[in-house]
Amino acid sequence: MPQIPSEINGVTIEFGPEVNRDVHPHVLVMLNHVVRQKISPGQILKRIYISSANDQHQMPSRHAQAKAVDISRINGMKISVYYPSSPVVKEIVDSLQKAFEKSPYHRENFGPAMKQKLGHPHHVPGHADHIHFSVN
Numbered sequence: 001m002p003q004i005p006s007e008i009n010g011v012t013i014e015f016g017p018e019v020n021r022d023v024h025p026h027v028l029v030m031l032n033h034v035v036r037q038k039i040s041p042g043q044i045l046k047r048i049y050i051s052s053a054n055d056q057h058q059m060p061s062r063h064a065q066a067k068a069v070d071i072s073r074i075n076g077m078k079i080s081v082y083y084p085s086s087p088v089v090k091e092i093v094d095s096l097q098k099a100f101e102k103s104p105y106h107r108e109n110f111g112p113a114m115k116q117k118l119g120h121p122h123h124v125p126g127h128a129d130h131i132h133f134s135v136n
């Protein structure tokens with residue numbers, strides 16, 4: 001499986017210490033679609049922090065299938081602390097989750113801005129402190 005690179009479209013990708021970067025190729029297609037510096041009209045995305053990829057979850061999570069990533073920091077700022085109080089974090093998180101809905105292979109889109117599965121509202125607990133994206 002390919003690895004998530006350290007940079008995507010000019011955006012630096014940071015990783016938690018336990019993260020296994022080997023993922024299904026569709027995750028990379030999705031990240032290339034979603035992760036862009038000019039994701040939001042008023043903000044520049046410089047860095048995202050991936051706290052989980054192919055790891056740290058039990059089946060049937062998409063993580064264990066190497067088809068999911070969790071993003072917990074935007075430009076070095078924790079979503080748990082700075083969403084929605086920081087306009088930078090709020091606007092970029094909202095824009096990332098919106099962009100994901102137009103991405104190839106999009107499946108689970110869980111985060112503080114919305115919770116959707118296959119394009120429809122989906123109830124799932126948690127996800128106020130990170131974005132979870134998974135692919136088909």
Ligand SMILES: [Zn+2]
Pocket residue numbers: 052063068069070131132133
């Ligand atoms: Zn997740």
